[in-house]
Amino acid sequence: MKKVLIIAGFDPSGGAGIVLDTKVVRSLGEYAASLITCLTVQTTERVYGALPIDPDFFEYQFGKLVEDIKPDSVKIGLLGSEDIARAVLKNIKRYNLKNIVCDPVLKSTSGFEFGKDEFVEFLKSEFFKVCSVITPNKQEAEAIFDLKIENFEGDILSSIQEKMNKMGIKLCVLKGGHLDSYLAEDVLITQKSIYKVASRRKGSTDSIHGTGCAFSSAFATFLAKGYNMYGALKQTKNFVSNLIHSSIKVGKGRLVLNP
Numbered sequence: 001m002k003k004v005l006i007i008a009g010f011d012p013s014g015g016a017g018i019v020l021d022t023k024v025v026r027s028l029g030e031y032a033a034s035l036i037t038c039l040t041v042q043t044t045e046r047v048y049g050a051l052p053i054d055p056d057f058f059e060y061q062f063g064k065l066v067e068d069i070k071p072d073s074v075k076i077g078l079l080g081s082e083d084i085a086r087a088v089l090k091n092i093k094r095y096n097l098k099n100i101v102c103d104p105v106l107k108s109t110s111g112f113e114f115g116k117d118e119f120v121e122f123l124k125s126e127f128f129k130v131c132s133v134i135t136p137n138k139q140e141a142e143a144i145f146d147l148k149i150e151n152f153e154g155d156i157l158s159s160i161q162e163k164m165n166k167m168g169i170k171l172c173v174l175k176g177g178h179l180d181s182y183l184a185e186d187v188l189i190t191q192k193s194i195y196k197v198a199s200r201r202k203g204s205t206d207s208i209h210g211t212g213c214a215f216s217s218a219f220a221t222f223l224a225k226g227y228n229m230y231g232a233l234k235q236t237k238n239f240v241s242n243l244i245h246s247s248i249k250v251g252k253g254r255l256v257l258n259p
Contacts (some may be wrong), residue, residue, distance in 0.1 A: 001032040002224040008077030010037035015256035018209035021217035027259035028221045033069050038080030045253030055083035062091045073099035075220035082119045094132050099223040102131040103216035103229050104140050133171040200230045209254040215240050
C-alpha cells in the first residue's frame, strides 16, 4: 500500500480540505497520513475565518510523522501562513520528500483570501521551486503568473511556460474547470512542452465544494502509484469527473463530493 502525506487545512463541513483529501486517498486504495496547517470556520456556503496552527508545533509534528511514515507522495493544500509554508519547505528539503503536488489555495470560491501579497510572493520566489507540480485554477494561475487568462490558447500558454522557467517551477497543471467552456480542458505545462487533456463536463464546478482539493489529492495518489505526470493527470480527470457527476447535497450551500 502506498502512503500519501496530506498537508492541508481543516474544513469542519467535510466538503474540502484535509477531510476530503483523506477520503479521496482511501477511495483510491492507498494510505493517508495528515498534517493540519490551519483551522477554518467554513460551511458549504462560504469561508468565514481561518486560524493557522502554531508553526513550531506544526514543524515538530511534521518531523516526528515523516521519521515514522515516509510518504510516497505529498499533497499540499491550504498553508494558511508564511511561517507554516516555511516549515513545510524546510522539511521537504530535510527529508528529501518526492512527488510533491501543490494546490496553491489563495482564495476560496466565496472570496475569502487565505494569503496576502507577501505570502504569495514567497510562494512564487521560493516555495514552488521544490514542488514536483502545482495545480492552480484560472484565478490562482492569474495571481501566480500575473496574467489575465481568458482561454488556454497558444500565446497564454507560452507566456505561462516562460514565466515558469524564470520562477523555477518544474510542472504546472492548469485546471480549466472555471473557464466558460463545455469542455473541462486541463493543460500540463512543463518547462519544454505543453499537453492538453479535455473531457466533457456538465455544469460549473463553482456549484460544487472541494473540487480543487479532490483533484490534487487524487493526483498525488496516482503519482504514488507510479504513474508519470501525464498518466496521473488523465487518471485524475476521470476520477474527479465521476465524483462531480455523483456529488450530493448535505447543507444549504454548494454540493459536495462523496468519494
